Amino acid sequence: MDKSAENYIIDDQDAGLFRVNRRAFTDPECLHEERRRVFDKCWIYVGHESEVPHASDYRSRNVAGRPMILARGDDSVVRVLLNTCTHRGSLVCRQKSGNARTFQCPYHAWTYNSRGQLVGVPGEDSYSDAFKRDEMGLASPPQVDNYRGFIFACFDPAAQSLYDYLAGAREYLDLVADQSELGMKIVAGQQSYSARANWKLLVENSYDGYHGLPTHQRYFSFLNDIGIDFKNSNLTAPARQQAVDLGNGHAVVEYQSAWGRPIAHWVAPFGEHRKEHFEQLRRRFDERFGPERARRICETSRNLGIFPNLVINDIMAITVRTFYPVSPDYMEVNAWALAPADESAEDSALRLDNFLTFLGPGGFATPDDVEMLESCQRGFANREVGWSDISRGMKREHPSITDELQMRAFWRRWNQLMTEPQLRRARKAA
């Protein structure tokens, strides 16, 4: 076999060519390696602290293929617990969410408290002295940390801290988290959907400025119909937009919004009666951050990709979206809306309305994105066409949001993890 066909990427910076081997989207072996080298090594988003607001609140969900519990203990500490009984394996939490001081395993009735400690074992006197109850609590991932309310877990005990891992992405998480003085919250209602496509196609799509106009013409004609004239707002003028490699595989595109933003960017379809209220909100941002940062928070949109599988798009509303591969050609997607915790009921309703015009599996845009990913995946069956091209803007000094710098930042990091020698690293860590 041709040696180059074995590589995952071709990254020719002199010539300005970047190619991705389509095997990365189709090969079961590659997915097997991804689980070990990417998902078991990186910081993975679990949830937001607002999802368990009170002591003893919990939510159970699958994260990186594992059933986990996001649990706020009776001591108010938020923990991530692996949802498997240390006795013989059963799920100990079988509800989606709730408030409970204990988790009792249904199989033999071992009982854990809300901090994950094992507090009850029926017939405990049948165990030898070697059985230590305090070593048998629910396990946690080796590392769990929180950045401004976003909770992540990492299965590599030797991995760098979350703070360092997030690198340049912290600045963009701050632009989201700063939208409220009282903190942000996940709104009720989870969009649980899927795509018959490789998970990395959704990474690429989530910050791809190039596809906006062709894929989403129906959304832009809807904007036109409700009276937003985006054609005259020159979205790609260099001063108003940038694509940034944030390090560690994270990347972002940032640009002047064509649409209204419920945070403090009024547009006519929001209604004259809201104009003054929006100006008031905006003045508060000016006071808190000065006009330049206030403008950035309120008027620009951001599509942020946090390596490997978290997307936070702060666009006509804020969506937090995470996804995980079931097979090379099928992924599960979960998405939520994030909003200021102190937003009024009326503003919140407007935000959700604005969200649904574009986002989610019934919106005017996301279904077409899913369609495109699935269309690519079907195209990959032509194994004779072995490479995808991601070279756009490679020789430009300042690539624009319609170039492909974002994807190259992802792929370079992904390729590094997928090809670096593993044994040596493991030994060093030990």
Added chain:
Amino acid sequence: MSTTELPSRNEVEDLLYKEAALLDEWRLDEWLELLTEDAVYEVPPTDVPEGDSRNTLFIIADDAVRIRSRVKQLLGKAAWSENPRSRTRRMIANVRVVAAVGENILVTANFAVHRMRYESVDTYIGHYDYKLVRKGNDLKIRERRAILDNEALRPHGKISFIL
């Protein structure tokens, strides 16, 4: 007590079956004629089926403007998720005329909507809650809420047609 007279189940079934046929045949302009001017079309999220779209993130929460825009988009060429179009086939059953509240007539019905596309068959299962109103001789749809029993849109991926 409401003074609105309840329609017969037959009359309601005729309306729901006609609606199903128009949607399956993609006669969406004619479907719009079954709706009132202020009609609402909602699909709640699978984890909060009883939610309120003003404080809960729905899958679909169309007001009158967005319903009409949705139809226009679907009948145009650029709704890629429905171009080429899905085939759909709706089974409507267990129709019940529940009550009258003011001038609204509350109706529920079960549905199984099969979507065929690219040789996959995905089935959406659930029930509808309708609010109907009498306009002259006709019953019109003021609100239709499609509440899914599916625990997630998996493997369906999306609701790109009118459910």
